[in-house]
Amino acid sequence: MLSRYLNNRNVLGLLFMLPAGALLLIFLTYPLGLGTWLGFTDAKVGRAGVWVGLDNFRFLWGDEVTRLALFNTIFYTVVASIVKFALGLWLALLLNRNLPFKSFVRAIVLLPFIVPTALSALAFWWIYDAQFSIVSWSLMKMGIIHQYIDFLGEPWLARFSTIAANIWRGIPFVAICLLAGLQTISPSLYEAAALDGATPWQRFRYVTLPLLTPVIAVVMTFSVLFTFTDFQLIYVITRGGPLNSTHLMATLSFQRAISGGSLGEGAAIATAMVPFLLAAILVSYYGLQRRTWQQGGTDR
Amino acid sequence: MTMAAVHIREVHKHFGGNHIIRGVSIDIADGEFAVLVGPSGCGKSTLLRMIAGLEEIGSGEIEIGGKVVNDMQPKERDIAMVFQNYALYPHMKVRDNMAFSMLLAKRPRAEIDKRVDKAATILGLTDLLDRFPRQLSGGQRQRVAMGRAIVRDPQVFLFDEPLSNLDAKLRVAMRTELKEIHQRLETTSVYVTHDQIEAMTMADQIVVMRDGVVEQRGKPLELYDRPANLFVAGFIGSPAMNFLPGRFHLNASGPHVHVEGGVILPVPLGTRAVEGQNVILGARPEHLALGAGAQGFGASVVVVEPTGADTQVFAKVGATEVAAVFRERHDFRPGETIRLVPDQERTHLFDAESGKSLRNQT
Numbered sequence: 001m002l003s004r005y006l007n008n009r010n011v012l013g014l015l016f017m018l019p020a021g022a023l024l025l026i027f028l029t030y031p032l033g034l035g036t037w038l039g040f041t042d043a044k045v046g047r048a049g050v051w052v053g054l055d056n057f058r059f060l061w062g063d064e065v066t067r068l069a070l071f072n073t074i075f076y077t078v079v080a081s082i083v084k085f086a087l088g089l090w091l092a093l094l095l096n097r098n099l100p101f102k103s104f105v106r107a108i109v110l111l112p113f114i115v116p117t118a119l120s121a122l123a124f125w126w127i128y129d130a131q132f133s134i135v136s137w138s139l140m141k142m143g144i145i146h147q148y149i150d151f152l153g154e155p156w157l158a159r160f161s162t163i164a165a166n167i168w169r170g171i172p173f174v175a176i177c178l179l180a181g182l183q184t185i186s187p188s189l190y191e192a193a194a195l196d197g198a199t200p201w202q203r204f205r206y207v208t209l210p211l212l213t214p215v216i217a218v219v220m221t222f223s224v225l226f227t228f229t230d231f232q233l234i235y236v237i238t239r240g241g242p243l244n245s246t247h248l249m250a251t252l253s254f255q256r257a258i259s260g261g262s263l264g265e266g267a268a269i270a271t272a273m274v275p276f277l278l279a280a281i282l283v284s285y286y287g288l289q290r291r292t293w294q295q296g297g298t299d300r
Numbered sequence: 301m302t303m304a305a306v307h308i309r310e311v312h313k314h315f316g317g318n319h320i321i322r323g324v325s326i327d328i329a330d331g332e333f334a335v336l337v338g339p340s341g342c343g344k345s346t347l348l349r350m351i352a353g354l355e356e357i358g359s360g361e362i363e364i365g366g367k368v369v370n371d372m373q374p375k376e377r378d379i380a381m382v383f384q385n386y387a388l389y390p391h392m393k394v395r396d397n398m399a400f401s402m403l404l405a406k407r408p409r410a411e412i413d414k415r416v417d418k419a420a421t422i423l424g425l426t427d428l429l430d431r432f433p434r435q436l437s438g439g440q441r442q443r444v445a446m447g448r449a450i451v452r453d454p455q456v457f458l459f460d461e462p463l464s465n466l467d468a469k470l471r472v473a474m475r476t477e478l479k480e481i482h483q484r485l486e487t488t489s490v491y492v493t494h495d496q497i498e499a500m501t502m503a504d505q506i507v508v509m510r511d512g513v514v515e516q517r518g519k520p521l522e523l524y525d526r527p528a529n530l531f532v533a534g535f536i537g538s539p540a541m542n543f544l545p546g547r548f549h550l551n552a553s554g555p556h557v558h559v560e561g562g563v564i565l566p567v568p569l570g571t572r573a574v575e576g577q578n579v580i581l582g583a584r585p586e587h588l589a590l591g592a593g594a595q596g597f598g599a600s601v602v603v604v605e606p607t608g609a610d611t612q613v614f615a616k617v618g619a620t621e622v623a624a625v626f627r628e629r630h631d632f633r634p635g636e637t638i639r640l641v642p643d644q645e646r647t648h649l650f651d652a653e654s655g656k657s658l659r660n661q662t
């Protein structure tokens with residue numbers, strides 16, 4: 001009886017998958033589940049919470065700071081992603097040409113990506129410093145401004161300053177991924193297009209862009225996810241200030257949960273990010289990634 | 301019907317320190333089908349790309365339809381090219397692939413549809429117009445690439461090894477089809493291939509290239525009958541021509557070649573050499589006949605390959621391997637000695653040093 005079961009393909013398969021399944025359950029699902037669970041409790045540091053249903057979310061919806069953080073996060077993500085895409089694509093197109101020292105230049109472009117974020121965030125903090133900013137100093141010397149700029153002291157300036165830092169950090173990822181995508185496009189397609197009478201712009205518009213769309217979809221999904229959940233840059237440069245104007249959902253969640261001790265509230269903020277992230281993934285998956293021309297046909 | 305002659309005059313091209321094209325001159329008449337053939341790296345594809353405008357012309361001149369095109373953009377040259385990998389736009393349906401050039405030129409929709417439909421009919425693509433390239437077989441893609449060229453109705457068609465990605469059977473079928481289309485459209489065509497059979501069967505004019513130089517050009521049978529040098533002699537024809545190295549001597553009975561291994565053969569008719577000159581006698585496998593007694597030379601059979609239609613025999617004369625093709629069936633055993641008699645009217649004589657043909661220039 002037992003031996004018959006053990007010879008069954010499906011039973012055996014299930015058995016072999018158990019260890020891996022258990023690992024996934026313990027290390028992936030448990031933390032995620034715990035975080036979500038906390039969001040529905042009034043847990044505080046040192047006190048196990050009790051189930052409070054949607055109370056946390058109701059409170060946060062009425063909370064000015066949380067609303068501001070939501071706005072900041074969306075603004076930060078949208079602006080940074082658009083600029084990263086535009087500059088990343090431009091850089092990728094440049095790097096795709098036959099440059100002198102091609103591999104060296106490509107390696108240089110990756111630098112912002114390989115520097116630890118905490119370190120580059122410190123550098124930006126210094127760059128934006130009210131008294132010692134190199135940017136202010138240069139502009140003063142050039143006679144363009146007459147007073148040091150307080151990059152991190154004024155809400156909108158601080159928002160754009162942190163966005164700039166995020167863009168600097170995120171461009172290499174976008175550029176290198178798009179470059180990889182560009183290199184899968186056969187040069188003979190461009191030659192055929194040139195013979196068909198396409199101008200350089202038309203070649204980009206009708207050959208490069210449509211063929212790059214699947215890669216763009218994947219890269220930008222990741223880029224949006226990374227940006228939306230950004231924490232390190234903000235935490236090092238501004239800690240959410242001034243006047244909470246650079247607080248993102250992730251930093252606010254950390255502040256409320258760990259610094260403030262309201263684990264339940266912090267977890268609820270973090271949980272509230274999930275629907276936005278899912279929406280971003282779905283848009284890219286159904287809107288951009290799947291193309292009819294990529295499907296069908298067994299003969300390559 | 302637009303037609304145009306193509307003239308290539310003293311064209312050179314360098315890639316870095318490499319001299320790729322070394323003074324090539326070719327004339328291709330209106331409506332002619334010219335085939336550039338040669339081993340890989342001989343510069344034939346580069347030359348084609350220079351005609352297309354995809355590669356800059358180092359020095360010299362290329363003229364299409366009476367206009368020097370050296371400084372013209374590819375799109376201004378009124379040419380269409382079929383690429384080796386077809387270069388179909390994967391994200392466009394067959395119809396749009398074929399219409400792309402006219403869409404860019406902002407032609408009226410009705411005209412575009414008419415021309416696409418006409419080309420599709422010629423190539424039997426009508427049912428495939430709404431498919432994507434991925435959904436097509438290799439042969440169908442090849443056809444679409446042809447169609448994209450035909451709708452343009454260009455002055456010149458350029459083909460860059462268009463059949464080399466197809467399997468053997470399809471290649472033969474497409475070869476015939478291409479020739480039919482050319483006979484119908486009569487558009488000047490330049491076709492690059494490394495396959496001498498493609499060249500022989502399709503060309504009005506064959507240009508044999510090697511190391512960036514034109515070795516010989518002419519009608520297919522001219523090249524077969526009167527190869528100008530050893531390279532062309534060995535390149536054109538399959539199985540390849542046999543070469544027997546030897547010395548030229550004037551005997552009592554006339555001029556002879558003393559082939560290594562003691563074989564003495566009469567020189568081909570219409571050739572001239574000096575006493576004692578090192579020469580190479582060339583005889584195609586199909587121009588060797590079986591002899592009896594002391595006729596011709598003895599050869600020891602190595603392999604016999606019956607193909608059904610004919611029998612190919614590989615045999616050894618001293619250290620040289622010789623191939624022969626007989627129309628009849630033979631059942632030789634390996635090691636058996638047979639007598640082979642070259643057809644004196646169809647053998648060739650080459651100078652051993654320069655490789656040049658020693659045929660009288662008459």
